Amino acid sequence: MLAVDDHPRFLEAARAVVEATPGFAWAGGASSGAEALASAARGEPDVVLVDVNMPQMDGFELTRRLRRSHPDTLVALVSAQHPDELRRVGGSAEHRVTAKESLAPAWLRSLWQEHLGSTPEAE
Amino acid sequence: MSNRKLTALGALGVALCALSAVAASVDPVAPANSLHATISVATVAALLGVGLYAWHRGGEGRFGQVLYATGVCWFFVTLSNSDAALLYSVGRIAGWVFEVLLAYALLSYPTGRLESRGARLVIIAGALLIGLLYVPTIPWTDQYPLPAPFTSCTAHCPQNFFLASSEPGLVTDVIRPLRDALAITVYLGAVWVLAARLRLAGPNLRRTLVPVLSAAVLRFVAAIVYVTLRRAGADGVALEAAVLVALLSVPATALGFLVGLVQWRIYSGGALGRLTTGLAETGDPGELRDLLALALEEPALELFYAPPADPGAGAPSPGAPSPWLDAAGAPCADPAPSPRTCLRAAEADSGLRVAVICDEGFRDRPEFLDAVCSCVVSGLERQRLDAALSASLADVAASRKRLVGAADGARRRIERDLHDGAQQQLVTLRIKLELAREALEQGSPKAGAMVAGLGPEVDEIIDEVRALARGIYPPLLSSDGLGEALRAAGRRSPVPVTIAADGIGRLPAEAESAVYFCCLEALQNVAKHATGARAVAIGLARDGDQVRFEVADDGCGFLAGGPDPGSGITGMRDRLAAVGGELRVESAPGAGTRVRGRIALD
Numbered sequence: 249m250l251a252v253d254d255h256p257r258f259l260e261a262a263r264a265v266v267e268a269t270p271g272f273a274w275a276g277g278a279s280s281g282a283e284a285l286a287s288a289a290r291g292e293p294d295v296v297l298v299d300v301n302m303p304q305m306d307g308f309e310l311t312r313r314l315r316r317s318h319p320d321t322l323v324a325l326v327s328a329q330h331p332d333e334l335r336r337v338g339g340s341a342e343h344r345v346t347a348k349e350s351l352a353p354a355w356l357r358s359l360w361q362e363h364l365g366s367t368p369e370a371e
Numbered sequence: 372m373s374n375r376k377l378t379a380l381g382a383l384g385v386a387l388c389a390l391s392a393v394a395a396s397v398d399p400v401a402p403a404n405s406l407h408a409t410i411s412v413a414t415v416a417a418l419l420g421v422g423l424y425a426w427h428r429g430g431e432g433r434f435g436q437v438l439y440a441t442g443v444c445w446f447f448v449t450l451s452n453s454d455a456a457l458l459y460s461v462g463r464i465a466g467w468v469f470e471v472l473l474a475y476a477l478l479s480y481p482t483g484r485l486e487s488r489g490a491r492l493v494i495i496a497g498a499l500l501i502g503l504l505y506v507p508t509i510p511w512t513d514q515y516p517l518p519a520p521f522t523s524c525t526a527h528c529p530q531n532f533f534l535a536s537s538e539p540g541l542v543t544d545v546i547r548p549l550r551d552a553l554a555i556t557v558y559l560g561a562v563w564v565l566a567a568r569l570r571l572a573g574p575n576l577r578r579t580l581v582p583v584l585s586a587a588v589l590r591f592v593a594a595i596v597y598v599t600l601r602r603a604g605a606d607g608v609a610l611e612a613a614v615l616v617a618l619l620s621v622p623a624t625a626l627g628f629l630v631g632l633v634q635w636r637i638y639s640g641g642a643l644g645r646l647t648t649g650l651a652e653t654g655d656p657g658e659l660r661d662l663l664a665l666a667l668e669e670p671a672l673e674l675f676y677a678p679p680a681d682p683g684a685g686a687p688s689p690g691a692p693s694p695w696l697d698a699a700g701a702p703c704a705d706p707a708p709s710p711r712t713c714l715r716a717a718e719a720d721s722g723l724r725v726a727v728i729c730d731e732g733f734r735d736r737p738e739f740l741d742a743v744c745s746c747v748v749s750g751l752e753r754q755r756l757d758a759a760l761s762a763s764l765a766d767v768a769a770s771r772k773r774l775v776g777a778a779d780g781a782r783r784r785i786e787r788d789l790h791d792g793a794q795q796q797l798v799t800l801r802i803k804l805e806l807a808r809e810a811l812e813q814g815s816p817k818a819g820a821m822v823a824g825l826g827p828e829v830d831e832i833i834d835e836v837r838a839l840a841r842g843i844y845p846p847l848l849s850s851d852g853l854g855e856a857l858r859a860a861g862r863r864s865p866v867p868v869t870i871a872a873d874g875i876g877r878l879p880a881e882a883e884s885a886v887y888f889c890c891l892e893a894l895q896n897v898a899k900h901a902t903g904a905r906a907v908a909i910g911l912a913r914d915g916d917q918v919r920f921e922v923a924d925d926g927c928g929f930l931a932g933g934p935d936p937g938s939g940i941t942g943m944r945d946r947l948a949a950v951g952g953e954l955r956v957e958s959a960p961g962a963g964t965r966v967r968g969r970i971a972l973d
Binding site: 260261264265301328329352 | 798802806809
């Protein structure tokens with residue numbers, strides 16, 4: 249799993265969660281959208297965890313691009329802002345955004361299960 | 372002039388006319404001369420009436436007095452219509468004095484003052500002539516010269532009442548011809564002075580001078596003619612006609628004065644009316660000059676002005692450039708009149724000065740020019756205040772906008788600090804807490820270390836929040852005041868700070884926070900810009916109803932008066948201006964920077 253956020257602390261926490269989740273492996277952290285696209289092209293991660301609020305390219309834009317270039321990859325959006333506030337930002341209607349603090353092994357697993365259920369050919 | 376005084380002087384005039392008529396009516400001589408007597412009595416009324424008019428209406432008050440005195444003198448002259456020797460003699464002597472007085476009135480019109488050297492010379496010569504060659508001969512004069520415009524008597528006139536001894540040959544053969552010649556010379560001098568004056572006057576003043584000056588020239592020419600004819604021994608119609616014209620020229624002069632005075636009133640009233648009406652619509656000095664030229668019908672009129680000196684600038688140094696501007700607003704030399712013009716200047720309370728340069732003839736009308744100047748002053752003053760007001764309103768609006776912008780900026784900064792700092796830390800803390808909980812649940816050996824790792828993270832968050840809160844409003848400032856709050860800020864500064872804040876005490880909260888944040892901004896500027904600074908001295912002082920502060924460093928300084936003081940300094944100025952204070956920044960390359968401010972406390 250790849251995590252993208254301009255806050256290194258969050259990347260550090262995400263890594264700890266991934267490492268504590270059986271079946272998941274840490275593919276690395278990226279501090280910007282551009283870096284994430286490069287990493288994704290190199291490592292072909294199964295899951296990309298994207299923070300909505302980033303300078304230059306925001307999480308929505310990055311998600312759109314990842315879905316285009318890696319249609320099979322699971323992209324999950326997270327944010328430190330309240331989800332209600334995010335609705336005003338463009339793109340939030342088509343994306344589900346999860347609160348950052350919900351990041352936990354159980355959540356990752358259920359996300360992955362859901363992803364497998366919706367795209368069986370990815371198996 | 373008060374109404375009582377006017378009434379008294381009017382009554383005196385009526386009484387004098389009556390007395391004059393009585394003196395003339397006892398004249399037993401032929402009816403041919405009653406015309407002369409009637410004219411001479413009417414002349415008393417004319418001179419006194421026009422004199423009173425000028426005196427009463429102001430503007431030409433002094434001239435009115437001169438003319439009134441001339442009229443009183445003419446009353447004494449009319450006594451020579453009497454056949455009583457005493458009255459006749461007094462009247463004839465008064466005739467000489469009258470000549471000088473009338474010349475004075477004519478040459479001093481309209482101010483009542485002899486403005487030119489030529490005019491003064493003529494009057495002094497006339498007075499000397501009367502005093503030396505006429506009056507001293509009275510005791511040795513058998514008979515006063517005849518015919519004369521001063522008396523209706525032409526033959527068999529009364530004797531000289533003051534005769535001491537028979538007329539010596541010296542008087543008859545030397546003094547009389549000499550003084551006649553001299554009198555003609557003085558009359559010619561007067562004509563010359565008047566003609567010069569008429570030639571100098573511009574079209575506007577010529578209108579008011581012409582009636583007076585033509586009457587005067589008539590008067591003097593008639594006098595010259597009859598004195599010459601009499602001296603030449605001529606008699607008959609020519610001499611009689613010349614005497615009659617000389618007599619008639621006296622009331623004609625009074626009429627000339629009246630017409631001139633009324634003409635002037637019409638002109639000046641119209642000019643000032645046009646000026647005050649147009650004043651409200653002028654937008655700049657150029658328009659004001661055009662209005663003046665139009666209102667006064669003086670196309671060549673020039674207008675200059677000097678804006679009030681900057682109160683902070685002190686007295687101008689001798690070598691300083693002239694503060695005067697022309698009507699187009701271009702700097703110019705101190706205004707000075709050219710030979711054919713005159714200058715009148717005025718100053719407003721604010722220190723604004725104006726100067727009007729116009730036709731030389733207006734020199735005789737200082738009250739009028741003062742009225743014009745004060746109109747100009749009030750017009751320019753209004754324009755200046757309008758401009759100052761809109762400039763300061765624009766300043767206030769800009770400052771208000773910047774303050775609001777600064778407040779919004781500060782809020783955005785706090786939001787970002789919270790989002791990037793404490794919030795992110797809390798988010799990761801929450802995630803790690805969950806991980807630790809799961810590890811504990813599963814009995815993982817790492818659980819203890821994970822929980823222990825959370826402690827320092829919480830401490831970090833506490834520090835972060837504390838620093839953020841202090842940046843929003845330092846708690847020391849509200850609890851302990853400026854001195855302590857600045858000392859704490861000084862301890863955090865990378866450059867050592869000394870603080871002198873003795874006796875500053877507590878101030879109103881808005882003054883304390885304004886001073887605090889200005890000092891803080893100055894300290895940050897020292898850290899950011901004052902390369903090489905080794906020490907910063909902050910001084911706070913309270914004197915009377917104001918608090919002053921100063922932040923001085925010994926860093927590299929900068930070139931003062933640069934084009935852009937920077938948003939930090941603008942923010943400080945705005946902050947101080949909002950609480951009635953001001954800021955000065957003094958700096959020079961290599962000489963450190965000194966930021967000084969003061970706030971009035973009320």
